[in-house]
Amino acid sequence: MPQTIIQPEFNVVIDYDKCHKCGRCAQQCGWGVYDFNERPIPDDTKCKACHRCVTYCPARAITIRKHELAYRDSDNWSPQLRRAVWKQAETGGVMLTGMGNDKSYVHLFDHLVLDACQVTNPSIDPLREPRELRTYLGRKPDSVEVESDGEGGFRLQEGAGVVNNIELATPIIFSPMSYGSVSLNVHKSLAMAATRAGILMNTGEGGLHADLFPYADHVIVQCASGRFGVDPEYLRRGAAIEIKIGQGAKPGIGGHLPGEKIDREVSTTRMIPQGTDALSPAPHHDIYSIEDLRQLIYSLKEASGYKPVGVKIAAVHNVAAIASGIVRAGADYVYLDGFRGGTGAAPTIIRDNLGIPIEVAIAVVDQRLRDEGIRNQASIVAAGSIRSSGDLAKAIALGADVVAIGTAALIALGCHVCQSCHTGSCSWGLTTQKPELTRRVDPEWGAERLTNLVNAWSHELQEILGALGLNAVESLRGSRERLRGVGLDAQTCEILGVKPAGR
Amino acid sequence: MPQSQTVAKGVIEGYLERMPEAVRDGDTVTFDAASIYYKHLNEAVRDEIAGGAKRIVLKNVNGQRYIGTGIRERGVKIEVHGCAGNDLAMFMGGAEVEVFGNAQDGVSNTMDDGKVVVHGDAGDVLGYGMRGGTVFIEGDVGYRVGIHMKAFEGKVPVMVCGGKARDFFGEYMAGGTLVLLGMNSQFDEQPVAGDFLGTGMHGGEIYVRGTVEEWQIGKECGVFTADEDDLARLRPILEDFCAAFDMDVEAVLAEPLTKLVPMSHRPYGKLYVY
Numbered sequence: 001m002p003q004t005i006i007q008p009e010f011n012v013v014i015d016y017d018k019c020h021k022c023g024r025c026a027q028q029c030g031w032g033v034y035d036f037n038e039r040p041i042p043d044d045t046k047c048k049a050c051h052r053c054v055t056y057c058p059a060r061a062i063t064i065r066k067h068e069l070a071y072r073d074s075d076n077w078s079p080q081l082r083r084a085v086w087k088q089a090e091t092g093g094v095m096l097t098g099m100g101n102d103k104s105y106v107h108l109f110d111h112l113v114l115d116a117c118q119v120t121n122p123s124i125d126p127l128r129e130p131r132e133l134r135t136y137l138g139r140k141p142d143s144v145e146v147e148s149d150g151e152g153g154f155r156l157q158e159g160a161g162v163v164n165n166i167e168l169a170t171p172i173i174f175s176p177m178s179y180g181s182v183s184l185n186v187h188k189s190l191a192m193a194a195t196r197a198g199i200l201m202n203t204g205e206g207g208l209h210a211d212l213f214p215y216a217d218h219v220i221v222q223c224a225s226g227r228f229g230v231d232p233e234y235l236r237r238g239a240a241i242e243i244k245i246g247q248g249a250k251p252g253i254g255g256h257l258p259g260e261k262i263d264r265e266v267s268t269t270r271m272i273p274q275g276t277d278a279l280s281p282a283p284h285h286d287i288y289s290i291e292d293l294r295q296l297i298y299s300l301k302e303a304s305g306y307k308p309v310g311v312k313i314a315a316v317h318n319v320a321a322i323a324s325g326i327v328r329a330g331a332d333y334v335y336l337d338g339f340r341g342g343t344g345a346a347p348t349i350i351r352d353n354l355g356i357p358i359e360v361a362i363a364v365v366d367q368r369l370r371d372e373g374i375r376n377q378a379s380i381v382a383a384g385s386i387r388s389s390g391d392l393a394k395a396i397a398l399g400a401d402v403v404a405i406g407t408a409a410l411i412a413l414g415c416h417v418c419q420s421c422h423t424g425s426c427s428w429g430l431t432t433q434k435p436e437l438t439r440r441v442d443p444e445w446g447a448e449r450l451t452n453l454v455n456a457w458s459h460e461l462q463e464i465l466g467a468l469g470l471n472a473v474e475s476l477r478g479s480r481e482r483l484r485g486v487g488l489d490a491q492t493c494e495i496l497g498v499k500p501a502g503r
Numbered sequence: 504m505p506q507s508q509t510v511a512k513g514v515i516e517g518y519l520e521r522m523p524e525a526v527r528d529g530d531t532v533t534f535d536a537a538s539i540y541y542k543h544l545n546e547a548v549r550d551e552i553a554g555g556a557k558r559i560v561l562k563n564v565n566g567q568r569y570i571g572t573g574i575r576e577r578g579v580k581i582e583v584h585g586c587a588g589n590d591l592a593m594f595m596g597g598a599e600v601e602v603f604g605n606a607q608d609g610v611s612n613t614m615d616d617g618k619v620v621v622h623g624d625a626g627d628v629l630g631y632g633m634r635g636g637t638v639f640i641e642g643d644v645g646y647r648v649g650i651h652m653k654a655f656e657g658k659v660p661v662m663v664c665g666g667k668a669r670d671f672f673g674e675y676m677a678g679g680t681l682v683l684l685g686m687n688s689q690f691d692e693q694p695v696a697g698d699f700l701g702t703g704m705h706g707g708e709i710y711v712r713g714t715v716e717e718w719q720i721g722k723e724c725g726v727f728t729a730d731e732d733d734l735a736r737l738r739p740i741l742e743d744f745c746a747a748f749d750m751d752v753e754a755v756l757a758e759p760l761t762k763l764v765p766m767s768h769r770p771y772g773k774l775y776v777y
Binding site for chain 1: 542545568569572573574575589590593594595596608609612613615628631632634647650651653654655658671674675677678703705706768769770771772773774775776
């Protein structure tokens with residue numbers, strides 16, 4: 001019998017007439033595709049189509065093609081499904097994958113369009129007039145107390161107004177990706193970019209490496225079920241603390257960093273021994289209820305000198321009621337992660353079949369909190385595949401305060417979305433701990449690219465605000481009247497709180 | 504809830520918004536905790552520690568939460584008279600807490616260092632994710648005790664419970680030493696531990712005085728009887744424990760101890776395909 005009956009997904013095609021026989025492809029490939037014997041000889045079965053070799057081939061002699069093997073057509077049994085069955089028949093294991101859900105569920109952002117000013121309401125000139133993007137993350141007061149300033153005007157009373165909020169220069173933050181799932185150079189790039197752009201990065205559940213301490217004012221430190229890297233100093237160091245309950249790519253299940261990714265530096269940062277699996281239990285075993293969550297929120301506040309505490313959950317069916325409980329439990333922000341959110345590793349079956357789209361989650365949570373009169377008590381952070389500033393603007397119009405980007409940030413650093421983060425061999429040096437790969441990301445280079453991305457999206461958001469005639473992003477928040485649905489059924493429009501185009 | 508602050512000025516969750524009165528005697532500070540909201544009590548304790556107090560005595564404690572939480576100062580001792588509330592010594596980093604009474608849930612949750620001694624029983628979720636320090640509970644403990652205890656380099660947490668425990672004792676354990684004696688229990692008919700003992704264990708060691716049934720033990724554990732080397736390491740820990748509660752270490756060691764250790768540091772390494 002053949003070792004496997006699964007055929008490769010891709011063909012590595014080398015134009016040997018152009019090839020310099022320099023061997024750089026073999027040196028660059030993290031997957032071990034290339035043997036080099038006078039000339040590169042590829043093994044198609046190992047290729048992930050990450051284009052590292054294509055990018056670095058000095059002769060531009062390499063291209064990657066889809067393996068055009070014809071399967072008998074079936075709308076029911078796609079080639080991917082057949083391959084998964086073969087793989088599981090060969091191994092008996094749970095299929096793992098990386099990145100976010102790649103299935104063709106409807107993309108609601110692509111069925112929403114924004115308004116623009118014409119004739120009767122003037123737009124704002126994007127080149128000459130200011131449009132404010134500054135955003136405050138955290139609890140807003142129920143009311144503000146004002147007093148006379150003695151000159152016929154009024155001023156805020158001392159201590160009134162927005163306190164204990166984090167000022168963001170733009171409503172974009174980096175989503176949690178742990179050191180361990182990504183490399184230290186990625187973490188440094190994110191931390192430096194967050195500092196330069198006036199936003200936040202997030203440690204994920206991997207602790208805070210000492211090299212990031214200088215940027216700690218721009219870091220959210222996470223407290224997840226494994227409590228990796230959590231000690232009193234860690235809690236005091238960050239700008240805010242986040243309790244991670246769930247992740248859009250894998251709602252309801254825990255994390256599992258395999259022992260081979262836990263080298264000395266990762267082990268020191270997580271404060272666990274080298275080489276053992278880092279298992280994050282599925283639930284926090286001290287949180288089985290909203291009351292328990294409240295207890296943890298306030299213990300984190302007690303231990304950190306009352307820093308803002310947020311709670312990250314995956315968007316699931318009952319997300320509005322859960323978010324309401326989270327806000328009532330005292331969270332300063334609720335982080336909603338939609339079902340297209342990325343992951344360093346998750347069972348494919350979980351990633352592709354659990355959770356709901358972020359667009360729906362933002363709309364129903366915002367509405368629920370407004371209906372209950374507690375929307376001011378917490379900010380909403382939305383994530384789970386924000387792919388452009390268009391998604392960003394639509395997310396804010398649906399009701400989010402801030403969006404978080406993870407996959408987009410990795411793409412800025414060279415990621416080609418090959419969905420192989422879980423292998424630990426990322427050729428782009430992102431989701432790996434192998435030193436020969438991680439050194440491919442220079443934090444200075446990475447920080448510049450990430451800062452560029454955030455600045456570019458911010459400028460685009462300002463353009464959109466100008467077209468809408470708004471001079472502050474605050475005015476767009478929850479302004480669903482400025483959205484219309486295209487090709488959405490009436491019930492979806494109702495749930496999203498938007499009218500169909502034409503109404 | 505914090506929003507109740509706006510309901511009436513000076514009232515917080517039904518408590519009057521007031522700091523407890525400090526009675527100072529050298530580097531000892533005594534507070535009467537009766538009718539004091541936890542936030543003010545803990546703020547007062549932190550202020551006194553920052554001001555140089557070495558011994559804090561809390562009288563009439565009646566379920567106030569987070570006592571000792573996040574305290575990092577070494578050489579500081581907090582004495583709790585009464586019933587300590589949830590999350591006692593959570594995230595604690597080096598202080599010592601002694602409770603003369605019972606403690607509720609979450610004792611030493613995610614504790615990093617220090618020592619906690621409870622002269623009584625304790626509730627659920629003790630030592631969750633605890634990385635360092637020592638916890639001695641004189642009597643019985645509840646469910647989910649020692650879940651995901653871990654160790655790192657010099658930090659090896661130790662927890663000894665004098666009574667009996669319920670289900671999930673040492674579940675997901677990743678490091679450290681858990682000891683369950685079953686001696687000072689108010690539940691004569693109960694087995695020493697509940698179900699799912701050490702389930703998912705991938706580090707550390709659990710000792711149970713006497714024997715446990717096979718069906719109680721997680722399949723990730725190897726079961727042994729503590730040998731001379733184990734007992735030599737345990738003896739100073741148990742001597743310390745016995746000294747705290749006026750017990751005889753020889754009586755504790757008169758019965759053999761069952762030892763549970765993980766069969767693998769990577770119990771789920773073969774579950775997945777890449």
